[in-house]
Amino acid sequence: MTNSKTPRIAVIGCGAIAEEYYLPALASFPSVMENLILVDRDQARLDKFTAKYQVRRSARDHREVQNEADGVIIALPTGLHAPIGVEFLSRKIPVLCEKPLAEDAAHARILIEMAHQKETALAVNYLQRIIPHFAHVKKLLSEKTYGAPLKMEYVIGEIFNWPTVSGFYFQSDPSTRGILRDRGAHAVDHICWWLGGKPDLLSSYNDAFGGSEAVAHVAFEKDACKGRLVMSWFADVPCRFSIECERGTIEGEIYDYQKLIITEGGRKREVFVNSPIHTKLDVAREIVSNFIAVIEKGAKPLVQGADVLESIEFTDEAYEKTQLLDMPWYRSAEVRDAV
Ligand SMILES: NC(=O)c1ccc[n+]([C@@H]2O[C@H](COP(=O)([O-])OP(=O)(O)OC[C@H]3O[C@@H](n4cnc5c(N)ncnc54)[C@H](O)[C@@H]3O)[C@@H](O)[C@H]2O)c1
Known part of the structure; x- marks a missing residue:
């Protein structure tokens, strides 16, 4: 028997993010777990999680649960976010969609417009906006605590080791987009959010030869601020950001959720953000708890589809205008092979 008082949430797709993030977070809400529905085309994934979490209802095809779910986590x-998300929104079923909201801005707009037309919530898991030190950067920049930003550097260098089940990250159908679309969804969203809107693209380089890129360098400008986003799935380097403002510099490590380093008047100090959010699982619980409130009480999503559209538009532009990264080691190999 299910609990008729709590919403029926369906998790559509039981791959790595469901395993590492959603299912452990949902497990903090036992009454929601009683009503949970799992959907995956892969029966082995369903068997694994229905047994582990004692889930009573599962399906291989999302269409089977369209009349059962009160809300869905995509x-x-x-590439499936937009086509499947829109099917639920068109039935007025609230959606919490994984990042990136869609493959490109055209598909993101389809979701946003359907949500608007049906007056149904479209929440997005741009979870990094909830992480305390990133949120504190937003506050410092909005309040101009150290004046206007002048220079921004954002670096992500991490070897790709995410335990993807489908391997879609490197498949070229429906798109050949790589690190900038994927890991860059958070970084580009930060940049747009922190700067208060979409910057102008100054340059875009990546290492793709027709497939998906593993390295991307993007330069941008907004008002007085010039910035650079450097991303690589080949290099293991400290992932960090730095924002030089008129009267001080704000720095942080991407994965040190509570700490910023502020340099002001030549003096460097550590600033700790006092927040109960320490881990990715804490963030996941916040996102899931908010989505339950969205379904039950019509609460506002922490981050909505429309909030992230500009970041996807910027990413589209960076792909449209991208040039081949200068790779001297590759050029010398080409010359060597030609002689
Ligand atoms: N917010 C974050 O920081 C973060 C981190 C990792 C992944 N993600 C996002 O989460 C999403 C999923 O990524 P993942 O790493 O879990 O992928 P994955 O490859 O590990 O899993 C995808 C799952 O979907 C299932 N599937 C594929 N097509 C299906 C269909 N038509 N119907 C039902 N099931 C289907 C597959 O069998 C697989 O189990 C992606 O959009 C990714 O960008 C977000």
Whole structure:
């Protein structure tokens, strides 16, 4: 028997993010777990999680649960967010969609417009906006605590080791987009959010030869601020950001959720953000708890589809204008092979 008082949430896609993030977070809400529905085309994934979490209802096809779910979490490969998300929104079923909201801005707009037309919530898991030190950067920049930003550097260098089940990250159908679309969804969203809107693109380089890129360098400008986003799935380097403002510099490590380093008047100090959010699982619980309130009480999503559209538009532009990164080691190999 299910609990008729709590919403029926369906997790559509039981891959890596469902396993590492949603299912452990949902497990903090036992009454929601009683009503949970799992959907995956892969029966082995369903068997694994229905047994582990004692889930009573599962399905291989999302269409089977369209008349059962009160809300859905779309945790599918990115190219499926828009086509499957829109099916639920068109039935007025609230959606919490994984990042990136969609493959490109055209598909993101389809979701946003359907949500608007049906007056149904479209929440997005741009979870990094909830992480305390990133949120504190937003506050410092909005309040101009150290004046206007002048220079921004954002670096992500991490070897790709995410335990993807489908491997869609490197498949070229429906798109060949790589690190900038994927890991860059958070970084570009930060940049747009922190700067108060979409910057102008100054340059875009990546290492793709027709497939998906593993390295991307993007330069941008907004008002007085010039910035650079450097991303690589080949290099293991400290992931960090730095924002030089008129009267001080704000720095942080991407994965040190509570700490910023502020340099002001030549003096460097550590600033700790006092927040109960320490881990990715804490963030996941916040996102899931908010989505339950969205379904039950019509609460506002922490981050909505429309909030992230500009970041996807910027990403589209960076792909449209991208040039081949200068790779001297590759050029010398080409010359060597030609002689
Ligand atoms: N917010 C974050 O920081 C974060 C981190 C990792 C992944 N993600 C996002 O989560 C989404 C899923 O990524 P993942 O790493 O879990 O992928 P994955 O490849 O591990 O899993 C995808 C799952 O979807 C299932 N699936 C594929 N097509 C299906 C269909 N038509 N119907 C039902 N099931 C289907 C597959 O069988 C697989 O189990 C992606 O959009 C990714 O960008 C977000």
